Amino acid sequence: MSKNEPISVQEALIYVMVIVSASDNSMTDKELATIGDMIKMLPVFKDYDANSIIPAAQRCGDILQEENGLSLVLELVGDILPVKLYDTAYALAVEVAAADLEVHQEELRILQLLRDRFRFDKLTVAAIERGAIARYRTV
Template identity: 40%
Template sequence: MPSHSECDAFPLAPLASISEFFPMLTRETLTPQEALVCTMVLVAAADGGITDREIGTMAGLVQFLPVFQGFTAQELASASDATVNLLRDENGLAHASRLIRNALPNRLRETAYALACEVIAASSEAQQPSLRMLEMVAHELHLDPLVITAIERCTRARHQRV
């Protein structure tokens, strides 16, 4: 651990508030892309942590899917960190759910659920807390049960092994 004098070599500017690091936390709205990332982080963090595999899956989805066109790796990191910090608040889950629901137009709600399914499928074994969070996401987004089943089945089919 560096001594105090070593730290003085790199003085930090005073930080006015947490919002300087995570402006997403103080806004009442998210962009649709931030809401999609928030949804992925919710299901990934539901079992108490986010694995490297889940992070890699989220990064890959952001890098290649058209819905994330123009969304940078830095924005992914900021949105992910802000979501994790939001979840630490007493009512963080309810606040995150409201932000996601309000940010996503109907046409992107199925996309959000599909992305959440992809993140869970990236784990070698889905844990019960993640599956419960996935149910909560489907409920909050007001998705049709047939759509939910179709998305889950497609995700399962894509991740089958020989």
């Protein structure tokens, strides 16, 4: 697949997870494991070929290296995803951000950009984020 070919809905969701993970210039093992686990577990990825994960992440990385790469990825994701999957995409982004139990400023900025791109109301954002807080809380 070349950079100019359209991407699948599943690949767009992977792009969302990659931009969050890569936002602080390091994709941690926990973040990568979270991405892999969600792709294996969630129904939205049911028919997605697991062998396509790394090439998809690399394509996303290539776009990010372009001028205004982050804006290009956000636009592409917003164009590809159906509105009904916006909350799914945001939930995946929050999961990746929370995976290493430390959300960095860069990750918060990406989450804000996603909220703006998807035009979420505060209640939707709060519900998704609260769910992640509950799942990742430690004793």
